[in-house]
Amino acid sequence: MFVPHTVDDREAMLQAIGVKRLEDLFQDVPAQHRFPQLDLPPALTEMEALQELREIASVNETTQDLVCFLGAGAYNHYVPAAVDSILRRGEFYTAYTPYQPEVSQGTLQAIFDYQSLIAALTGMDVSNASHYDGATAVAEAVSMAYANFRGKRAKVVLSPALHPQYRQVVHTYNLGTPIQFVGEDLDLQAGPEALLPYIDNNTALVIVQYPDFFGRIYDYTKLAEAVHAAGALLSVAVNPLALAIFAPPGQFGADIVTGEGQPLGIPLSYGGPYLGIFATKQEYVRKMAGRLVGETVDNRGQRAYVLTLTAREQHIRREKATSNICTNQGLMALASTVYMSLLGKEGLREVAELNYHKAHYAAQQITALPGYSLWSNAPFFNEFAVRCPKPVSEINAHLLDHDILGGYELGQDYPGMENVMLVAVTEMNSREDIDLLVDVLSEVSHD
Amino acid sequence: MNIPSDLKYTPNDEWIRVEGNTGVVGITDFAQDQLSDIVYVEIVVSVGDMVKKGDACATLESVKAAADVYMPVSGKIIAINEALPDTPEVVNSDPYGNAWMVKVEMSDPGELNDLLDAAAYEKHVQEKSG
Amino acid sequence: MTEPLLCELSVPGRRGVRFPQPDVPLAELPKELARQHFPMPELSEVDVVRHFTRLSKLNYCIDEGMYPLGSCTMKYNPKINEETARLPGFANLHPLQPIETVQGALILMYELQEMLKEIGGFAGVTLQPAAGAQGELTGVLIIRAYHKSRGDLQRTKVLIPDSAHGTNPATSAMSGMQVVEIPSDARGNVDLNALRQHCDNTLAGLMLTNPNTLGLFDENVLEAARLVHEAGGLVYGDGANLNALMGIVRPGELGIDVMHFNLHKTFSTPHGGGGPGSGPVGVAAHLVDFLPAPIVDIIEEGDEETAPLYGFVTPPKTIGRVKSFLGQFGMMVRAYTYIRMNGPDGLRAVSEAAVLNANYLLSKLRDYYHLPYDRICMHEFVLEGVWPDAPEVHALDIAKRMMDYGLHPPTNYFPLIVHEALMIEPTETESKQSLDNFADVMIKIAEEAHTQPELLKSAPHITPVGRLDEVKAAKELVLCCGVGALEAEAA
CATH class of the missing domain: 3.40.640.10 (Type I PLP-dependent aspartate aminotransferase-like (Major domain))
Known part of the structure; x- marks a missing residue:
């Protein structure tokens, strides 16, 4: 696909090397294993490949389709x-x-x-x-x-x-x-x-x-x-x-x-x-x-x-x-x-503060709900652990029905923490997003 | 190629100067020339350490190469050249003098017999560069 | 040249990108933990874009011309890869999303695993390793775990040919193995006699690069693998040179038990000025249980009405995780795109053309440069950059002089077993015209080396900077512009 040779080029090059056929360049490869037929799907043109990749990509639900409160080491931020x-x-x-x-x-x-x-x-x-x-x-x-x-x-x-x-x-x-x-x-x-x-x-x-x-x-x-x-x-x-x-x-x-x-x-x-x-x-x-x-x-x-x-x-x-x-x-x-240079001294502070304020607003609203409480009273930046009234896996399934990507289930790594959710909030989450999360969490606690 | 006749050598290009029961250790003129401009010296033993023949006592770096310096004999480290890490270029300019690396109180002076004399080392160097 | 540094361009009070005002009540920041001093640059967006654009113009790149670095496989990076990797359906996925929401990503990973298995002749593949070196670490740890699982605790010796990349011995040492160097024979193959001497019950394995770093297919590969296996060891294949083998031979069929792929060499993902790479590892059936977790697999078979469900599995004897999350996913999308566009015949054509190009170039240069191992080469070859009748000229001088002709030099001083090595890998994406031009320049330089050696010694002349004082860089160690500089700007 990205090989530029014409038939004439190839002939001229083989002649310069002094061999008759391309295959002659591979005599060192053990004959019984030489030239296997690869069982791969046939080649696509660029147009077809893009179409296929678009189809595969479209199966995914992205952080643009869903409201994302998932962090745990990877965060949804704005990239200028x-x-x-x-x-x-x-x-x-x-x-x-x-x-x-x-x-x-x-x-x-x-x-x-x-x-x-x-x-x-x-x-x-x-x-x-x-x-x-x-x-x-x-x-x-x-x-x-x-x-x-x-x-x-x-x-x-x-x-x-x-x-x-x-x-x-x-x-x-x-x-x-x-x-x-x-x-x-x-x-x-x-x-x-x-x-x-x-x-x-x-x-x-x-x-x-x-x-x-x-x-x-x-x-x-x-x-x-x-x-x-x-x-x-x-x-x-x-x-x-x-x-x-x-x-x-x-x-x-x-x-x-x-x-x-x-x-x-x-x-x-x-x-x-x-x-x-x-x-x-x-x-x-x-x-x-x-x-x-x-x-x-x-x-x-x-x-x-x-x-x-x-x-x-x-x-x-x-x-x-x-x-x-x-x-x-x-x-x-x-x-x-x-x-870092685009945001600079002020921009970096600004975005970090946005994360801080929004996460603290979310924490305050969530813990005002019955059944929810902060797992720790230590200061935090843009992520915090919340004790929930039900297993996080159940809550997340419900959140996903509302197009919300819930927080990380800490029980996956820490036995006994099945009811504790790690919630991340960034500058990408509007107040409306946070209020929606709080509403759905409140429904969960009433079920 | 400077190979002083009063020193003993290893095939790995270390020299040792024997003063009574004490040995002073460094690397040869040939070794510094092979490494080219030395930019970093680290002495990796401390005074009081018991070392065996063949143990690393220093690490040298040039821009394109790195080399460990090994003890030609066993014994107890009684001094290290504290100034050398700040002046690595001395290894190039004065390999047999101010670029000594450690002094060792030998535990088995008989090990000296396994080392090369100047003539044998010169022959060794010629073979290596040939 | 002399483009200022970011810290020198900074102007107090200048702003770049801004963010919206908070739409929530402000929370109090804990004073005792608050940052007092924040010495970062202050620039406008125009400042930043111009700075990096000016910097970019100081680089040579594959988009500009041939980049014949041996062992690096600097092939053209198709532009479509950059589009597919950035599709929102791939770029905006969180790695911890529920699997039901990322079936597309998992299908792609599963299919890429299957394709790499087919190309390499392996029973299992992990996509997790971040680069070739990390793939090597994964592979050697798998070998270690395999022996351990069989109670063979004494198997800690790894044999490595003297022509190998430095990562091979470094990886073995990191894995707690003892390294034994094996010489090459007169034809550049692994010396079987030397190998035989080390085939005992302490042998963990052999790390073999094939084609090796001389660009030669190891004629002893089957026998070497047989000897190692007979002694109870395993064979690690360094897949750095797989670009010569796609559709030519499957390494797994040559007795390689475990091998890393370099997506950034063989499968056209860009080198990015030094990374990110991506180093999936393929293993034979007896090692599948040791692969790092997680592996993508079908966890619920589909039927006529429902699609199968893709998810993660943990191999029963896994060595554990080697990287956070799932690996360099963006690189996987690019490699997948490349393999799909080539298909089976296209991949074979890639390897054939890579080998054709190298041999063609060799045929044009062999009369002018000494060729230490005179055989049909694979995708690359190694010349000596030194002549008895031009003793003051070295490989380095030839490399620097090439820049004056607008070309990137080949790899020099590697492999270590060739004196003044010039290691040339044209790759399949260079046309005959491009190769002819490169050969003409190399021949011209060989002539200059004899007639005007000072031209080489003082090269390069037309580049943005001349030869650098590397001793000064290493001794004085200035590694950042320093908080001091930023503070001064801010004051």
Whole structure:
């Protein structure tokens, strides 16, 4: 379909090579396995393919068809038009990794802009060029901390309020390491101080989330002090949008900040591609995996950008590298950079405040209904857990009948929480949407 | 290629200078030349550590390469070159002098007999670059 | 050039995108947790669009011309992929929606799994891994889990040819395995004698890239797989070079037990300046139970009146989750589109043309550059970028000089087993004219290397920036414009 050769081209090329037929180029392939007939549907033209894909897509009910109160790590936000307009420039999306800096300054400087904005947003010294997503960024934090202590500290404390999928990914990544994980069975209602008894001089890393999986915002200053007193590191997984109005983790002493960058201008897209934020302190920069862009000069005396500290990476260190990562989420990092610069200092605050106010209005209205109450009294950003009078699965089925995508059923990950719903509210939810949700929830409680 | 005659060498391009029961360890002129501009040095052992022959004691990085430095002998680390991480270029300019990496109190000086002398190391280098 | 940074463009008080006024009562922000200082740039939409547009013009890209990076498969990225991935029915789906509301997305994932199984010759596929490297991690963890499930705890040794990508040994080490490097023989294949020596009861597996990074089909693949299997090990296939094999041979039929696909190489999803990639993993029947969860499957069969219900299943011995949610879904839509547009014959034509193009280019260059392994190549080949009679010129200089002719250079200094390697992968989407032009430039540069080597040493000359001081970048480490700069702007 995208092969340009004419019959004449092909003949001329075969002749230049010195073979008669195309098949002659494949003599090294074992004959008994050569040229299998692939059982795939026949080719489509572009017009037909678009039609087929449209039909498949039309089967889905989207966050435009439904009123969405679902979050749990992926959020329905407005993406300004200019973001996709930049992303669609072939110069960005059809370029490769900027290994040849003389012809890749666009990608390199955009990553440098990204690193600058992420460092400023998180309150950290340095950011890398990104990891795959919020979950794998946490897994990389574990590898980094373990390597930082050269394997001499083998314990990692995981908050039970860290996203369940992030914890699952951390466990998978460490199937072959001797790291011991503790903390996940702690009382969910307890605050971060419940983690303190686990922290000792064998602890490499303590991982918490901000806001946590249940939406709660805690001041981790005391936790950070205890972690550092034991000589360990503190890693905080963030929702980056919350940092426009809440104190950044750098302020309370985090050593590593990870995050899911999807809220920064990246469409929901059924779970990916998203963006793994990773930032740290200057002193740990060489322990951080992933690509990094640094500033330098060229031989004409101009300021320019280049991939740096590459000797840490797998293509040089091979089995001695602490991570096997090669790609970053280049285009998604670009999307978030365009988004952050378009909104800027005021716009980011504005949208974060909208999320905050709308979520608090929703929480207030819902908990005014009989049978509904907040699961926690801790401060929250745009997401909160609500105790419901019935199992969330039943309530959500009813909400869906009213074209409402209800909140996340916490019972899926936390046995005993079948009646607790995690509700996310963003700038996309109007007051009418929220009032509709409250009305339908009220019907449910009366059934 | 500078290969001082008073040192002992490993095939992995480390040198050791023996002063009584103490050994001073670094990397050779050949090694620094192969790595080109050293941009980063990390000493990965601490004073007081017991190390075995073959254990890594330092990590070096240039722009395009990385290398670990291994102990030529076993013993107890009695000093590390604290200044070196701030001046990695010294590994290129003065590999046998100010770019020493660790000092070790040898637990088995007999291990020295397994190392190469200058002539044997020079031959080894010629084979490697040939 | 010298485009300012975002923080330098910032003007206090300037605004870009605005949001509506709150339509709900304002809630009080907790003061003790509130952010005091927020040093982000202040720009208008025009500022932002112009900044990134100017930056984009400093990039070379596949839309502009040939991008012959060996081992990277920089083929043309069809524009229709960008349309289908952005259809509202795909772009606006939350990953945790009830399955009844996302049947279209699940059908697409299910069908893509089926198509990859058919192309690769595998019994099961997971779409979850985010990139090739993560696919490798998934695969090696599956191998580890397989041995563990059989009580073979001592099987921790992974054999890796010296021509392999660095991700292979890095992945094995991450998975708690011991890496043993296996040399290549004189024809560039895995050295069977060396392999045999390591086939014992500590063998976990062999990681094999085929075609290998020299662009050669490993003539020993069946025998290597047999030896490994006989010793109780498994064979991991690095699918980086699958672009040469579609409809030519199914890796699963060559004895590969587990392999990752690179949707961003073989199936035309764009590289995006370094990502996102997507690295689905295919496995043979005996490994299906170990795949990461969840896998998309039909959970209720349909009948004449109702469509089947697609949903998620958890393989009984799963290694667990490797990524949040369901993987790089947007990349799956693009790959699905590509496979549907090509069909079975089109995919074979893609691989045939990729191999034809590489061999044609090789035939034009072989008299001018030394070819260390002289065989019919597959989709790429490796030359030496150095001549005995032009000793001051290196592969790097040739690469930089190519930019002066408006071309992107090939991969250089990889694979490690070739001295001054230039690794060239034209891909099937280059026309004969494009290949002829590339060959002419390479031949011209070979001539310049002998007559005017200083032209190469000082190249590139016409690019926005010249050669960079990489030592300065690594030693002085300026990694962001700094909060300080933004604060100064804001003051």
